[in-house]
Amino acid sequence: MATPGRPVVSRRELLRRLGIGVAATPVWVASLTALAEQQAHVHPAAVPSVPAANWVPKALDAHQNETVIALSELIIPQTDTPGAKAVLVNRFVDAVLDDADEADARAFRRGLAWIDARSSELFGVAFVRATPEQQTALLTIVSSPANRTLADRDGVEFFGAIKALTIIGYYTSEVGMREELHDDGQIFFASLEGCTHPEHGGNAPAVLPATKKRKS
Amino acid sequence: MANEVFDVVIVGSGASGGWAAKQLTESGLKVAVLEAGRRLDPSTDFTEHKLAHDMPLRGSEHPPKAWRDEQPIQKLCYQCDEYAHELFVKDTEHPYTTAAGKPFQWIRGRHVGGKSIMWARQSYRLSDLDLKAASRDGWGVDWPITYAELAPYYDRVENFVGISGQAENLPQLPDSRFLPPMELTCGERMLQRTIKERFPGRLLTIGRTAVLTKALNGRPACHYCGPCGRGCSAGSYYSSPASTLPAADATGKLSLITNAVVSHVVLDDAGRCRSVAYVDRMTRAPREAFGKVVVLCASTLETTRILLNSSSSRAPNGLSNSSGVVGKYLMDHIMGSGAKGTLPVLKGIPDPRAHRPNGVYVPRFRNVTDPHPAFLRGYGYQGSAEVSKWAHAFAMPGFGASFKNAVRQRPWTIHLSGFGESLARVENRCEIDKDGRDAWGIPVLRFDMAFGDNEKKMIKDMADNAEEMLKAAGVQDIEREEDMAPPGLAIHEVGTARMGDDPKNSAVNRWQQSHDVRNLFLMDGSVYPSSACQNPTLTIMALASRACDYLVEQLRTGAV
Structure with a gap:
């Protein structure tokens, strides 16, 4: 499916706009040509990548992974666009933890344990078995910037970490980028437009004579 | 090639080495360029067209763990992230030391093109306000050249490199030949x-x-x-492998020798440069490249390290250092x-x-x-x-x-x-740390700067x-x-082998020719007498172009 509002540019047109003629073509341009072709033909019609079906977490156990899924979806839920669970933020979190320095990974696992401990204390069940209302209530405690309670310190710190990872994992995902940010990943532009608002000090948009108007 | 004698041996293939190679080969000279690293392949080494979700860590601002542990200094550079960290050296192979309590962060890339691959590309001319600053305010020394002398070389470099910008007609920041x-x-x-x-x-x-x-x-x-x-597959910004090196190659006069980790310059019995000694990066075998002239474009600090590691009975304080200034007056923005x-x-x-x-x-x-x-x-x-x-x-x-x-x-x-601008101070310096060796056995630098x-x-x-x-x-x-x-992290390190008319307080003359050894030239940021506040690469290239004109003339007349 082509990206709405973005015409598929022909390879010839794209290369013309990039100023790559048929004449002297430096060696380095060969790889660009291939990329441009890919961008013109493949990217707008991109087939969404298919997540691996047999994925298993490397840094987290199954319960920790379920907890991360629940937490990330609470932070960025499905609304009119997909949420963190649908874009598999948990897999990104696992990859980061697998790469992290051991002290950081340990602190994160300790945070997951803190969430479960507090959930048990408040609701008598682990976090993933609590009701959505209970989960929201717990996160409200640890997400409050005003919360300076010593007993909640580890939880507040952990929430900051899982929230930051959820933000990165969500907005950099293929779906998050396209559906939430409306960024189609285009990386070839023939020109850059600047400010065209005289009220900001910019130049009004140029009105080209009809004969010089470029065909789109 | 074993005993081939080149007209010129250039050390370094970055922004200025590329310029020297282009200009000297186009003048008909037979040139060898020694590069410590490998050739990059844009299709595999450059990542500018990757999106965050193409990367395992979504383009993390730090390298992945295996590299992170080997790049404790490099990872501090904004550009040394998950996408581009392989364009930076491993600190574990390229150690250096610092004075107690005085950090210095030396950011480096060793491959064909050097830092011209990862640079931020901002390009500003200097003016006489910078070149003659000492005469105005009394600090340090003037440059031995004027803006009028340098301007034609800015023109030449800009016309080939391509600098986009807006003319503003400012005396303190002269306009370039703008795209x-x-x-x-x-x-x-x-x-x-x-x-x-x-x-x-x-x-x-x-x-x-x-x-x-x-x-x-x-x-x-x-x-x-x-x-x-992260590199440019199109070659649309200036990097030496996308512009000056291909121009040099097209002359048929260029020998680009990669994986050549230079240790020192070797003098002959008459005290002239005979060759450049290097270690094969892969085999560790010692090698030598012979030249009638040696041009160091290895980057400010590597050039200084080579000079200091080239000490001999004839030059006990290091090559081209009878003045004692080599290693001193280190600056960064x-x-x-x-x-x-x-x-x-x-x-x-x-x-x-x-x-x-x-x-x-x-x-x-x-x-x-x-x-x-x-x-x-x-x-x-x-x-x-x-x-x-x-x-x-x-x-x-x-x-x-x-x-x-x-x-x-x-x-x-x-x-x-x-x-x-940071002021040139004699106490801000680097010297050889006799106890340190890099992965190729070459003595390392010790920095003392604040x-x-x-x-x-x-x-x-x-x-x-x-x-x-x-x-x-x-x-x-x-x-x-x-x-x-x-200091170091602005990656605008300059000085440490400054140019000047007086051999007693400068390492090279106004043509960047060693005061001590006539067939040795320095053509990188090491020759800066003062740092100005403008990003240095454009000026380094203009200076190299000017020095190459002089070198060609000296070779033609037999003066070198």
Whole structure:
């Protein structure tokens, strides 16, 4: 499916706009040509990548992974666009933890344990078995910037970490980028437009004579 | 090739080595370029077209763990991230030492093209305000050349490299031979107008950058994909492998020798350079490249290391160091100070910046006409105004649907960051640490450098004035930043083998020829007598071009 509002540019047109003629073509341009072709033909019609079906977490156990899924979806839920669970933020979190320095990974696992401990204390069940209302209530405690309670310190710190990872994992995902940010990943532009608002000090948009108007 | 004698052996294939190779081969000379690293393959080594979700860690600002542990210094560079870290050296193979309590962060890339692959491309001419600064304020020494002498070489370099920018006719920041400028965003226009109306003697202009806004010399115009620092498959910004080295290669006179880790320069019995000694990076075998002339373009600090490691009975303090200045007067620009904020007045107006690989520039306004009471010299600001895509989410409170919805209100953000001159001080220096060896057995450098009182006062002024200008432009939520990065991290290190007319207090003459050894030339940032506040690469290339003209003439007349 082509990206709405973005015409598929022909390879010839794209290369013309990039100023790559048929004449002297430096060696380095060969790889660009291939990329441009890919961008013109493949990217707008991109087939969404298919997540691996047999994925298993490397840094987290199954319960920790379920907890991360629940937490990330609470932070960025499905609304009119997909949420963190649908874009598999948990897999990104696992990859980061697998790469992290051991002290950081340990602190994160300790945070997951803190969430479960507090959930048990408040609701008598682990976090993933609590009701959505209970989960929201717990996160409200640890997400409050005003919360300076010593007993909640580890939880507040952990929430900051899982929230930051959820933000990165969500907005950099293929779906998050396209559906939430409306960024189609285009990386070839023939020109850059600047400010065209005289009220900001910019130049009004140029009105080209009809004969010089470029065909789109 | 074993005993081949080249006309010129150049050490280093980066911005200036590329220029020397082009100009000397085009003059008919047979040239060898020694490069410590390998050739890069744009199709596999460059990552500028990868999106975050193409990367395992989504483009983390640090290298992945296996490399992170080997790049404790390099990872501090903004560009040494998950995408581009392999363009930086492993610190474990390239150690150096520092004086107690005085950090120095040496950022390096060893491959064909050197740092011209990862550089930030900002390109500004110096003026006589910089070159003759000592005569005006009494600190340090003047450059031995004038702007008028350097200007034709700026022209030559710019006409080949391609610098996009806007002519402003400023005496302190001469215009280049510009390609068309890139456009300003709405927020930048607003700040530009405010500065023009309310801050006499100051202006904001689009960054001057070595990125092509139209095709030039067989290289295509920029296609605005954005992240230049990961390499450019199109060759649309200046890097030596995309422009000067192919030009040199086309002459048939160039021998590019990769994986050649240079240790020192070897003299003959008459005290002239005979060859350059190097270690094969892969086999560790010692090798030698013979030349009638040796040109060091290895980068400021590597060139200095080679000179100091070339000591002999004839030159006990190191090569070209009868003056004793080699290693001394180390400079880097000061940075880390400025201000940032948001522009709510632009709420809802889309960002036309897209992936513009360039920012804005506020040229130096301190000590241009009237002396400033607190400090000597000056600084320029680099900055930009753009719509935050999603990074503002980190600072937003809460979670859930309301949080997700609030992130959709994308703020316009704006920032100004100063880059200032650091004064040349004899005590800021590097020397050989006799106890240290790199992975190839070559003695390492030890740094002893700290910024001084003049720099600290300038840092405060940078923050004060950035804050004041942003406030005047209606910027909200202003955050002052008044830090000073440790020396090295601006990656504008210069000095340590300065040029001058007096052999008693300089390493090379006005043509960058060694005072002590006539067939030795230095053509990188090591020759700077003072740092100015402009990004140095353009000037380094212009100086190299000028020195090459002289070298060719000297060879023609038999003087060298």
